[in-house]
Amino acid sequence: VALELNTSNSSIGEDNFEVTLGLTVTAKNEADEVIYLIELQQSGIFMIKGMNQEGLAQTLGSFCPNVLFPYAREAIDSIVIKGSFPPLMLAPVNFDAIYAQASARAEAETAPIQ
Secondary structure (H helix, E strand, O other): OEEEEEEEEEEEEOOEEEEEEEEEEEEEOOOOOEEEEEEEEEEEEEEOOOOOHHHHHHHHHHHHHHHHHHHHHHHHHHHHHHOOOOOOOOOOOOHHHHHHHHHHHHHHHHOOOO
16 A cells, blocks of 8 residues: 655635645555555645744644644545445654655755855
């Protein structure tokens, strides 16, 4: 079983942000044939006030997806079970580490070459 995830966010008004967590789950058999493919987007609207830009970016990139993940995981598990497949409980995801890696990668890409 392979899991891909991504997050996106957008401002939808003063202090209001829509955060979307996208997950793609692909299960294949020994012959590398796709058994099932699930693409799911779980979104939430968050009101965030009184944060500096760095804190806001971290909240939108790690905290908000962490809030959304249990709902997405439950939806995926429900879909798998309703398809008569064995239950699939996705392991917890460390969104703080993912955000830190993405920030470090973005910082390295924008750093001047010496």
